[in-house]
Amino acid sequence: MKLLIDxxxxxxxxxxxxxxxxxxxxxxVENAQKVTSHLGHDFSVLKPRLIDLYEKLPRSxxxxxxxxxxxxxxxxxxxxGDIVVDAGTGSACLAxxxxxxxxxxxxxxxxxxxxxxxxxxxxxxxxxGLQEFIEIKMKDITQGIDExxxxxxxxxxxxxxxxxxxAYKALKHGxxxxxxxxxxxxxxxxxxxxxxxxxxxIKTYEVFEREMExxxxxxRPSTRMYGHSAYLTFARKY
Amino acid sequence: MKLLIDxxxxxxxxxxxxxxxxxxxxxxVENAQKVTSHLGHDFSVLKPRLIDLYEKLPRSxxxxxxxxxxxxxxxxxxxxGDIVVDAGTGSACLAxxxxxxxxxxxxxxxxxxxxxxxxxxxxxxxxxGLQEFIEIKMKDITQGIDExxxxxxxxxxxxxxxxxxxAYKALKHGxxxxxxxxxxxxxxxxxxxxxxxxxxxIKTYEVFEREMExxxxxxRPSTRMYGHSAYLTFARKY
Amino acid sequence: MKLLIDxxxxxxxxxxxxxxxxxxxxxxVENAQKVTSHLGHDFSVLKPRLIDLYEKLPRSxxxxxxxxxxxxxxxxxxxxGDIVVDAGTGSACLAxxxxxxxxxxxxxxxxxxxxxxxxxxxxxxxxxGLQEFIEIKMKDITQGIDExxxxxxxxxxxxxxxxxxxAYKALKHGxxxxxxxxxxxxxxxxxxxxxxxxxxxIKTYEVFEREMExxxxxxRPSTRMYGHSAYLTFARKY
Amino acid sequence: MKLLIDxxxxxxxxxxxxxxxxxxxxxxVENAQKVTSHLGHDFSVLKPRLIDLYEKLPRSxxxxxxxxxxxxxxxxxxxxGDIVVDAGTGSACLAxxxxxxxxxxxxxxxxxxxxxxxxxxxxxxxxxGLQEFIEIKMKDITQGIDExxxxxxxxxxxxxxxxxxxAYKALKHGxxxxxxxxxxxxxxxxxxxxxxxxxxxIKTYEVFEREMExxxxxxRPSTRMYGHSAYLTFARKY
Numbered sequence: 001m002k003l004l005i006d007x008x009x010x011x012x013x014x015x016x017x018x019x020x021x022x023x024x025x026x027x028x029v030e031n032a033q034k035v036t037s038h039l040g041h042d043f044s045v046l047k048p049r050l051i052d053l054y055e056k057l058p059r060s061x062x063x064x065x066x067x068x069x070x071x072x073x074x075x076x077x078x079x080x081g082d083i084v085v086d087a088g089t090g091s092a093c094l095a096x097x098x099x100x101x102x103x104x105x106x107x108x109x110x111x112x113x114x115x116x117x118x119x120x121x122x123x124x125x126x127x128x129g130l131q132e133f134i135e136i137k138m139k140d141i142t143q144g145i146d147e148x149x150x151x152x153x154x155x156x157x158x159x160x161x162x163x164x165x166x167a168y169k170a171l172k173h174g175x176x177x178x179x180x181x182x183x184x185x186x187x188x189x190x191x192x193x194x195x196x197x198x199x200x201x202i203k204t205y206e207v208f209e210r211e212m213e214x215x216x217x218x219x220r221p222s223t224r225m226y227g228h229s230a231y232l233t234f235a236r237k238y
Numbered sequence: 239m240k241l242l243i244d245x246x247x248x249x250x251x252x253x254x255x256x257x258x259x260x261x262x263x264x265x266x267v268e269n270a271q272k273v274t275s276h277l278g279h280d281f282s283v284l285k286p287r288l289i290d291l292y293e294k295l296p297r298s299x300x301x302x303x304x305x306x307x308x309x310x311x312x313x314x315x316x317x318x319g320d321i322v323v324d325a326g327t328g329s330a331c332l333a334x335x336x337x338x339x340x341x342x343x344x345x346x347x348x349x350x351x352x353x354x355x356x357x358x359x360x361x362x363x364x365x366x367g368l369q370e371f372i373e374i375k376m377k378d379i380t381q382g383i384d385e386x387x388x389x390x391x392x393x394x395x396x397x398x399x400x401x402x403x404x405a406y407k408a409l410k411h412g413x414x415x416x417x418x419x420x421x422x423x424x425x426x427x428x429x430x431x432x433x434x435x436x437x438x439x440i441k442t443y444e445v446f447e448r449e450m451e452x453x454x455x456x457x458r459p460s461t462r463m464y465g466h467s468a469y470l471t472f473a474r475k476y
Numbered sequence: 477m478k479l480l481i482d483x484x485x486x487x488x489x490x491x492x493x494x495x496x497x498x499x500x501x502x503x504x505v506e507n508a509q510k511v512t513s514h515l516g517h518d519f520s521v522l523k524p525r526l527i528d529l530y531e532k533l534p535r536s537x538x539x540x541x542x543x544x545x546x547x548x549x550x551x552x553x554x555x556x557g558d559i560v561v562d563a564g565t566g567s568a569c570l571a572x573x574x575x576x577x578x579x580x581x582x583x584x585x586x587x588x589x590x591x592x593x594x595x596x597x598x599x600x601x602x603x604x605g606l607q608e609f610i611e612i613k614m615k616d617i618t619q620g621i622d623e624x625x626x627x628x629x630x631x632x633x634x635x636x637x638x639x640x641x642x643a644y645k646a647l648k649h650g651x652x653x654x655x656x657x658x659x660x661x662x663x664x665x666x667x668x669x670x671x672x673x674x675x676x677x678i679k680t681y682e683v684f685e686r687e688m689e690x691x692x693x694x695x696r697p698s699t700r701m702y703g704h705s706a707y708l709t710f711a712r713k714y
Numbered sequence: 715m716k717l718l719i720d721x722x723x724x725x726x727x728x729x730x731x732x733x734x735x736x737x738x739x740x741x742x743v744e745n746a747q748k749v750t751s752h753l754g755h756d757f758s759v760l761k762p763r764l765i766d767l768y769e770k771l772p773r774s775x776x777x778x779x780x781x782x783x784x785x786x787x788x789x790x791x792x793x794x795g796d797i798v799v800d801a802g803t804g805s806a807c808l809a810x811x812x813x814x815x816x817x818x819x820x821x822x823x824x825x826x827x828x829x830x831x832x833x834x835x836x837x838x839x840x841x842x843g844l845q846e847f848i849e850i851k852m853k854d855i856t857q858g859i860d861e862x863x864x865x866x867x868x869x870x871x872x873x874x875x876x877x878x879x880x881a882y883k884a885l886k887h888g889x890x891x892x893x894x895x896x897x898x899x900x901x902x903x904x905x906x907x908x909x910x911x912x913x914x915x916i917k918t919y920e921v922f923e924r925e926m927e928x929x930x931x932x933x934r935p936s937t938r939m940y941g942h943s944a945y946l947t948f949a950r951k952y
Contacts, residue, residue: 003412005476009439033411033476044438044476046412051315067445070308077289079338080318100317101339173271174241174284183932184450184457184660191452200282201247204450206459207305210941212422212442212469214429218897219422220942221444227924227939231450238243238271238282421694422898448703456659463703465686466696479888481952485915509887509952520914520952522888525865527791543921546784553765555814556794576793577815649747650717650760660926660933667928676758677723680926682935683781688898688918688945690905695898697920707926714719714747714758 001127002028003048003056007041013048013056050100050128054093057124060117063093064156064180065229067209072154073097075234076176080105082151085170087111087141087163092121092134094154099125099133106151108134111141145170155179160186161193168197171237179233187231199235206231239365240266241286241294245279251286251294288338288366292331295362298355301331302394302418303467305447310392311335313472314414318343320389323408325349325379325401330359330372332392337363337371344389346372349379383408393417398424399431406435409475417471425469437473444469477603478504479524479532483517489524489532526576526604530569533600536593539569540632540656541705543685548630549573551710552652556581558627561646563587563617563639568597568610570630575601575609582627584610587617621646631655636662637669644673647713655709663707675711682707715841716742717762717770721755727762727770764814764842768807771838774831777807778870778894779943781923786868787811789948790890794819796865799884801825801855801877806835806848808868813839813847820865822848825855859884869893874900875907882911885951893947901945913949920945 004012006023019026024037028045035043046052054063064072072094078084082102086095089112099108112118118136125134137146142162145153152175153167160179167177177199179190187204194202207229211222242250244261257264262275266283273281284290292301302310310332316322320340324333327350337346350356356374363372375384380400383391390413391405398417405415415437417428425442432440445467449460480488482499495502500513504521511519522528530539540548548570554560558578562571565588575584588594594612601610613622618638621629628651629643636655643653653675655666663680670678683705687698718726720737733740738751742759749757760766768777778786786808792798796816800809803826813822826832832850839848851860856876859867866889867881874893881891891913893904901918908916921943925936 005438044411046476049315049412050317051313054315066312067305067309070310070312070445071305071447072308073311074304074308074335075289077287077292077335077338079288080341097312097315100315103318105342173282174287183934185932187450188452188457200243202452204452206448206450206935208446208448209309209443210446212425212444214426214440214442218899219426220897221920223941223943225939225941227937228935229937238284421696423694444697456661458659459682459704461703461705463701465699465701467699481914520887522952525791525888526793527789530791542788543781543785546786546788547781547923548784549787550780550784550811551765553763553768553811553814555764556817573788573791576791579794581818649758650763663926664928664933676719678928680928682924682926684922684924685785686920686922688901688920690902690916690918695902714760 001048003046003052004028005044005046011052011056013052050096053124053128054096057091057127058120059091060120061090063091065226067207068180068229068232069094069097071205071207071232072178073101076152076178078102078152082106083147083149084108084152084154085111085145085147085150085167086154088113088117088157089121089136090117090156092124092136094156095121095134096125096128096130098152098154099130100128103130103133106133109137109147110134111137111139113138113140141166151175153177158186160190164190164193164197164199168199168237173238175237177235177237180230181233182228182230184231187233190233194233194235200238202233202235204231204233239286241284241290242266243282243284249290249294251290288334291362291366292334295329295365296358297329298358299328301329303464305445306418306467306470307332307335309443309445309470310416311339314390314416316340316390320344321385321387322346322390322392323349323383323385323388323405324392326351326355326395327359327374328355328394330362330374332394333359333372334363334366334368336390336392337368338366341368341371344371347375347385348372349375349377351376351378379404389413391415396424398428402428402431402435402437406437406475411476413475415473415475418468419471420466420468422469425471428471432471432473438476440471440473442469442471477524479522479528481520481522487528487532489528526572529600529604530572533567533603534596535567535569536596537566539567541702543683544656544705544708545570545573547681547683547708548654549577552628552654554578554628558582559623559625560584560628560630561587561621561623561626561643562630564589564593564633565597565612566593566632568600568612570632571597571610572601572604572606574628574630575606576604579606579609582609585613585623586610587613587615589614589616617642627651629653634662636666640666640669640673640675644675644713649714651713653711653713656706657709658704658706660707663709666709670709670711676714678709678711680707680709715762717760717766718742719758719760725766725770727766764810767838767842768810771805771841772834773805773807774834775804777805779940781921782894782943782946783808783811785919785921785946786892787815790866790892792816792866796820797861797863798822798866798868799825799859799861799864799881800868802827802831802871803835803850804831804870806838808870809835809848810839810842810844812866812868813844814842817844817847820847823851823861824848825851825853827852827854855880865889867891872900874904878904878907878911878913882913882951887952889951891949891951894944895947896942896944898945901947904947908947908949914952916947916949918945918947
């Protein structure tokens with residue numbers, strides 16, 4: 001799988017040797033870093049990083065934004081060797097970011113009950129070459145978590161509170177739970193269930209980002225801003 | 239090294255067997271998850287995760303906030319096996335987050351010219367058990383980068399533009415550079431030097447986070463908010 | 477009443493002819509714009525504008541921030557001649573901003589049940605010279621509103637929903653209601669009661685502001701930021 | 715001039731007696747508050763407030779957002795009787811908000827050099843019935859300000875620093891200047907010129923607002939957010 005980037009920074013993901021774009025047909029030569037289309041346009045050719053796959057792979061719904069994924073990564077300091085339980089899988093975006101980090105000694109177990117989503121996720125994971133480090137489990141996580149001594153549980157579910165007790169049991173002493181919810185009522189109910197389950201250090205955050213436009217005309221923040229994705233609730237077992 | 243957490247969620251880091259706190263003397267028993275001080279107060283005992291060390295280890299100045307570290311991690315999708323060049327080391331916070339992820343096959347080379355900072359960094363890295371995966375180089379990175387085929391260069395320097403050409407040379411095709419600057423003039427000058435050095439996909443961001451206070455009284459955002467840390471400029475070689 | 481401003485931009489409000497400060501005794505000469513203390517420090521002397529009184533007059537609790545007051549003024553386009561009903565009075569900050577605008581043909585009726593607050597409010601209003609255009613009513617607004625054909629109702633109350641029906645009756649066709657609530661549950665309950673009372677154009681906002689620090693060292697946003705004051709809910713009768 | 719609002723809260727401004735909409739023809743009966751179109755759809759009929767004209771009147775370019783207008787109103791506590799100098803007029807949005815407040819004893823003098831803009835502004839001002847309180851001056855404000863003892867100068871110009879000295883001369887002791895600039899370089903240059911002109915209390919702000927979506931599904935912030943309009947720089951003569 002190759003990433004092509006054209007002169008206007010548009011990105012294309014392909015595993016073909018010949019790729020058709022609006023700027024002409026591109027033949028991807030082994031090991032070439034630059035290629036020219038038959039219409040004379042330059043393309044950079046890259047081995048895609050995970051972030052490229054994140055941006056271009058098929059999605060089965062909305063996915064976590066980079067700012068939220070990053071906050072989860074930093075807040076929990078997830079690292080090589082960690083065991084993570086994740087639900088629902090969705091397009092596997094978060095699972096892939098986690099597996100990219102916890103490999104080769106750690107593993108991500110991701111629960112999904114919708115076969116259609118799991119299928120897309122499976123293909124995405126294979127394209128990222130992470131299949132060895134992510135296990136998709138076709139199980140309803142509200143019925144229980146199989147894993148033990150888990151470092152991190154990440155939830156992107158409509159009713160995360162149904163998983164909180166299971167997560168407490170599955171987590172190792174010192175482990176983190178993170179729940180992602182667009183509505184404040186969900187965050188509130190999750191916090192209440194975390195308290196009840198004896199979780200500690202319960203905190204809820206919103207993360208924002210704003211681009212700065214730096215050009216010859218001057219510097220100004222972008223007028224475009226994504227106002228809200230979700231509330232991120234964190235807690236810990238100790 | 240153990241992390242103690244008292245009943246009010248205050249954290250203490252110690253490598254002693256007997257630890258004195260305002261809530262009494264705590265004897266840390268091997269493998270105990272809870273201990274009681276001689277005054278009858280409960281403490282949780284944890285094997286610290288990196289995030290605990292980040293919060294409690296000595297600092298030689300201000301450190302990157304979690305929200306910024308996270309955004310860097312997600313934006314570049316740094317993962318196991320990546321080679322990272324970092325400067326200046328400071329307290330090694332960012333270097334440790336990166337090493338925690340790129341280990342065991344990747345490595346972080348962090349440049350520092352201030353011996354005092356390097357010393358603190360060295361101790362922090364040892365306490366985190368990451369010494370095998372971080373090499374502190376007592377060199378001025380504005381004079382050049384020794385490493386080649388690097389995946390990511392992270393800069394937290396007063397004059398990052400002096401390193402941009404070196405970074406371009408050191409990076410592999412497809413690799414990222416990230417520069418962290420509190421002042422907008424620094425970001426502007428960095429962007430200009432990135433353009434000159436043929437970097438592409440140049441973007442600058444600010445990241446914010448706000449805590450939500452969820453209690454029995456109701457839900458409201460916190461009045462405390464950290465208004466600004468720095469502008470994060472990203473670019474890529476392709 | 478005079479406003480003194482010292483060399484470090486600290487402000488003092490006084491109606492004495494001789495005023496003692498840490499920088500010496502200041503004698504306020506009629507019509508002087510600058511005076512010098514007996515220790516040789518310069519002070520500017522101003523006829524205070526309302527914003528100066530807002531900043532320096534005694535407060536009986538927390539007051540609305542400028543950003544919120546401003547958003548209310550713009551959102552409703554309150555202007556000369558408008559009739560406003562306000563509750564609770566508190567320190568009369570919002571009432572004074574409104575009266576400063578609606579005078580001389582309009583009027584603000586402000587409801588307060590706490591005699592102590594009304595007393596402070598009364599003094600503040602007199603110091604601002606707005607007593608002719610603000611009537612403090614020692615009545616419980618949840619029991620009803622006396623006024624009719626009102627242009628704007630502004631509520632800063634713990635249970636604004638108890639006033640919504642009264643407000644609908646009091647407002648003229650096309651008039652606005654605004655309710656200020658720190659907790660999201662209050663905003664939610666207010667919105668529900670507004671719907672029930674046939675109000676239309678119901679919208680809830682949060683307003684933020686961030687200072688930019690522009691100095692010789694460069695330009696950067698301030699690290700200090702006030703994260704939350706309240707949710708502002710607006711609706712209209714039509 | 716009447717404001718019609720249909721069942722979906724869409725607004726229409728008209729001075730005709732018969733008005734054609736996608737929901738049918740509406741006959742506007744004198745003093746009616748509700749009318750029904752010939753297709754059976756209900757419309758509310760309102761005497762428009764200034765905010766309605768602001769939203770619906772023709773614009774000659776982008777206009778100041780409510781949040782910025784409001785912040786200016788509150789920060790300077792502009793009130794009845796104030797004398798304001800404004801430039802450039804643009805669509806006269808800010809001038810109309812100011813005149814709506816300073817009337818009947820105050821006045822707004824607004825400078826514009828583009829005849830086309832002045833024409834639109836003139837019509838907007840007449841539709842708002844504010845022509846007695848706003849004087850459009852077809853003059854280049856960088857050449858000087860005719861007025862004296864001014865309470866407030868508001869600038870929305872590409873090069874506001876060219877007006878700063880004139881503004882200092884025109885302002886009364888204690889008066890405010892406000893400058894609105896999208897680019898940070900403009901704000902910086904304005905601040906520098908304000909310092910040079912002996913202005914004091916120089917501050918620069920950005921104002922944001924975010925809508926909360928409160929529905930039966932729950933409460934969440936809106937994903938739509940306007941990331942940046944301009945930097946607002948304030949200073950004062952004292």
